[in-house]
Amino acid sequence: MIKNRAYPNPLMEPDYNAILMPIISAVLLSYNRPVSLDEIVDGVILLLSSQREKHSSLVSSSLEVTSDSSYAHIVPAHRRKK
Numbered sequence: 001m002i003k004n005r006a007y008p009n010p011l012m013e014p015d016y017n018a019i020l021m022p023i024i025s026a027v028l029l030s031y032n033r034p035v036s037l038d039e040i041v042d043g044v045i046l047l048l049s050s051q052r053e054k055h056s057s058l059v060s061s062s063l064e065v066t067s068d069s070s071y072a073h074i075v076p077a078h079r080r081k082k
Contacts, residue, residue, distance in 0.1 A: 023047060
């Protein structure tokens with residue numbers, strides 16, 4: 001029996017609306033005025049690219065730091081005197 005692959009299983013696919021709605025809402029709230037679709041798209045792309053750059057810089061810096069043995073040196077925090 002051949003299964004019809006035209007309708008994918010909805011349980012296996014992510015719900016892109018649930019992923020994108022908070023991002024789009026954040027972009028709309030950041031403008032605080034009516035915006036065009038182009039401005040929304042530009043804002044979403046800018047937000048996602050900034051997060052990608054932030055994530056990639058954290059990953060590269062964490063790899064550099066852990067390659068050095070001095071990262072294990074813990075300096076105790078000093079309390080401020082009143």
